[in-house]
């Protein structure tokens with residue numbers, strides 16, 4: 001069933017080709033399935049790669065970006081729906097509201113901030129949407145180790161680790177997405 005898939009990922013223009021290829025592969029898979037990509041509307045880094053690939057494969061793109069970031073992240077004007085917000089918080093709120101599933105690709109602080117928010121909101125039952133993390137070549141292993149450290153020291157519950165799924169390849173992540181959106 002065509003669904004709205006939020007993709008959180010890095011905006012860095014210096015990310016290696018392997019990361020850009022992951023974003024392109026995910027975007028292509030979304031487009032081929034007729035999904036709508038919900039993302040931060042940038043043209044740079046993995047963000048641009050996932051959006052262009054979604055479009056090239058026939059999918060739709062909803063972009064949400066704060067007005068003040070228009071030039072920083074160079075807004076992808078080809079979005080089928082483009083929403084300008086006043087703040088980052090509004091951006092995240094709209095992205096969260098308009099999505100059925102959250103997919104997290106490699107990224108930096110912004111990506112991590114978005115991931116942590118959707119995980120904590122799921123713990124607190126503000127939503128129960130699936131959260132799929134792409135972890136090719138162990139990119140997110142240090143973060144997962146940190147999460148386990150929280151559990152070990154009882155700052156988090158073991159069941160909190162069930163709030164998200166970690167997939168080690170694009171194919172595995174897309175296979176899971178297919179199950180979810182069947």
Ligand code: AMP
Nearest residue numbers: 009010011012040088107108109110111
């Ligand atoms: P990064 O992973 O740092 O490259 O950031 C990825 C995306 O997250 C970019 O579109 C950033 O503008 C966005 N971002 C950074 N900080 C925040 C934040 N506090 N709230 C929402 N989005 C953010």
